[in-house]
Amino acid sequence: MENFQIKNTYKKARTGILKTSHGNIKTPNLAIVATHGQIKLLNKTEHKRANPDFIISNTFHLFVNNKVKEIKNAGGLHKYFDFKKPIMTDSGGFQVFSLGWGKVHGIGKIKKSFAINKEKSDLKRQVEISENGVNFLFNKKQYELTPEKSIKIQKKMGADIIFVFDECTSPFHSYTYNKKAIALTHRWAIRCLEEFNKKRDVTNFDQMLFGIVQGGIYEELRKKSSKFIGSLPFGGFGIGGSFGEKQMKQILNWSLSGLPDNKPRHLLGIGKISDIFIAVKQGIDLFDCVIPTREARHGVLYTKMGKLAIKKGIFSKDKKLIEKGCGCWVCQNKITRQEIHHLFKKDKLDSSRIKAQRLAIIHNIYFFKNLFIEIREAIFKKRLDKLEKEYCNYF
C-alpha cells in the first residue's frame, strides 16, 4: 500500500519513487505547470517532444473556464488531454492569494522588497474569505470555492495527486493574521479529507490527497501547522505560502519538522535553481513551478552556464546550439540560437514568435528534467553539495 519509497539519502536530502496510477515519479522532481490542462502554447506533438515527467493543472482555472464537466465526461484529465503520465491538480488555494492579497499588495509568491506597492494597495480586494470558503471575483464574474467543492472538482478531473484547499497568505500578513489563517486552513484540511474519503467519482484509479502546511514566516505557526497537518492521513504534504527570498531554508526546516519522513513532500510553486538546491537539501521531494515555461515564453533559455536572453542582439548571428550536447528535441534537431532569436523578434508575425516560444519551452523542460536527473544522481553519489556549487556559479 505504501506508494512512496525512499531509495537513497544524503544528509537530509533523499531520492525516492512515488507510485501513481499513471506511472512512477522519481524524486526529487519537478512538475511542469499546465494550468489549463496543457502546457501553454504547446500542441500534442510538441507536448510529446517536451515530454515532461509529470504536470500540474489548476482547479480554479479549469473551473472558471467551465472545463470540469467536459473533462469528467471524457473520463478525466488523462483522457481529455491524452496525457499518460502522472498529473497533479492544485486546489485553487494559491488563487486565494494571487488574485486576492497578492494583487492588493502588488507582489507575487516571493517577496522582494519591504514596501507594499502603494498604487495597487488601493485596489479593492477581489477575493472574500469566510469560514465556509472563498468568493472570487474573476473576469467580472463571481465564483465560489469551498474545501468540499475543490475536492469534488478534483475528484471529477481525476488527477493522480490532488491538493487540499488552503488559504495562502501574503508575506505582508501579520502573525495574528497568519494564526487565524492556519486555523482556518487546518479546519479546511479536515473537511477536504472527509470529502476525499467519500465514494469515488469518475476515476477508476486511486488518487492521493496532499495536505498543505502554512504559517507564513512565523516559526511557531509553521511548526504548529506542520505537526497538525502531518498528523492527518494524507498521502503526502505540500509546503505552501509566500515568503521572503532569504527565508527559504528556515521556513522549510520549520515546515517539515512535524511531517512523517516516509511520505513525499512537495514544495509548492518553487523553482529557482538556487532555491531548488536549498529545498532538496532540506528534504523536499517534489516541486512545481512556472519558471521553465514562463521564462521560455519570455525568451529565456536555460543552459548549465546560465540563462540566455535569446532576444538580445548578440544572438542574432550566433550559430551555436542553445547548449552543446543537450539532448532536447531542439538541440538534437540542430536548431541554432540565431534561428530562435530571429523567430522571436516582434516584427515577425505572431506565428513566428510562437514557434520560438515553443522551441524555448521544449528546451527548458528538458533542461529541468536533466537538472533533476543530476540531482538524484548526486544524492546517490553523495555529491549534492558539489553539484550545487557547480550550478550556483551560474544561477
Added chain:
RNA sequence: GCGUGGGUGGCGGAGCGGUCAAUCGCACCUGACUGUAAAUCAGGCGGCUAUAUGCCUACGGGGGUUCGAAUCCCUCCCCACGCA
C-alpha cells in the same frame, strides 16, 4: 528641362511658428518573472554631466523673416513619381 510631392534621431514615421531633444512603431540596451490574472511587465535609448524645471549640438546645406522656426520665405543640393 518642366510639374508635383518629399528630405526629421540606427530605420520607419508624427509634428507644420512657441509648451520640441522632438508623439509613436521597430531595432537596440538594462532589469524582472518562484502552487500562471501576465505568449508578459518595468526602465533606458542625440552628446555632456551633479541624471536635472541643467548645458551643448540638432529636424538635407546656406541665407532670410520673427521676440521666437523642424514648422514661413529665398536659394542650392538630393530623392520619388508624372510629363517632355
